[in-house]
Amino acid sequence: MSARAIREHDGKLILSKYVKSLRGGLQVARIEAETKSSIVGLPETIPATLQGSLNTKEAVTLSESDVRKQLDGIFLKAESQHPWLLSKKLVVKPDQLIKRRGKGGLLALNVTWQEVKLWISERAGKEFEVKKKLKNNTFICLFKILFF
């Protein structure tokens, strides 16, 4: 099937570039809070997306302080690319095709950049439960927060 969902961030950028009448302006920043981890037995660092692979027995994640350092680097990069983050009130949410983020506690409204950094640090790389309602059945997805 070729109809593929895209991130909210990307959709908003496409609209802000091509829809002339969006005079209100749209400012979005992508924070890739993906924690890199190394898998036991393999020489190079492999992205966190490979942790679920059938061929690996164990995936070793970085220590808390290394995660912190990585996040700090990511935040600094975002500040330099998007200085408006420092002065405006912000909204932060994961952008990985999860629905009902507000009801799932995955949405922070009207917060400062300091609060955003804390909010992301508390959630990045962690597993969250999302209930998906499919007609009469509900099933639970566990996923890792990767992108904001």
Add this chain to the structure above:
Amino acid sequence: MFCSEGGVDVGNVDEKAVRMRIPTGEIINCEQIKNQIIPESLNSKARDSISEFVFDLFSVFVDLNFTYLEINPLVYSQDRDTIHVLDLAAKLDQTAEFESGKSWNAALKLNEQDPITIDFPAPFGRDLTREEKYVADLDAKTGASLKLTILNKDGRIWTMVAGGGASVAYRYVHLRINTLF
């Protein structure tokens, strides 16, 4: 579809929204949009601005090969006559990447210093395993539909749901193995 109510608790949009059906290839104009779906309860300036926005949105939807686009909520500021997109869900036609890919990526470039291409994340925010990612990469390069979803990595039951493409491939392999032995 257009609805003057929006937000998280909008409820059943199917019942509340007004629909405008546009056959493929039909050219429409702003006036038609205004008359058919923008509520008359709004004032004249709001109706003009919102219908112009919807018209532009539809043009982009068609020109850039979207297959789905939902904005909820859409906020219109009366004082400043501005429109704000607060939340958005969209799907693109990946087989149109050859003609629209440059335009998609050009929009992303606004925000990034490094060159970047649009990505299509796994549904429900799931990570892909290495095997799923490999099959997904194959899927992107072909008109056939190739999907792999690991539901239970310790499971021993594999269901092979085959449509026109995969079923032909399975049959071919099956026949080849049978003729070899």
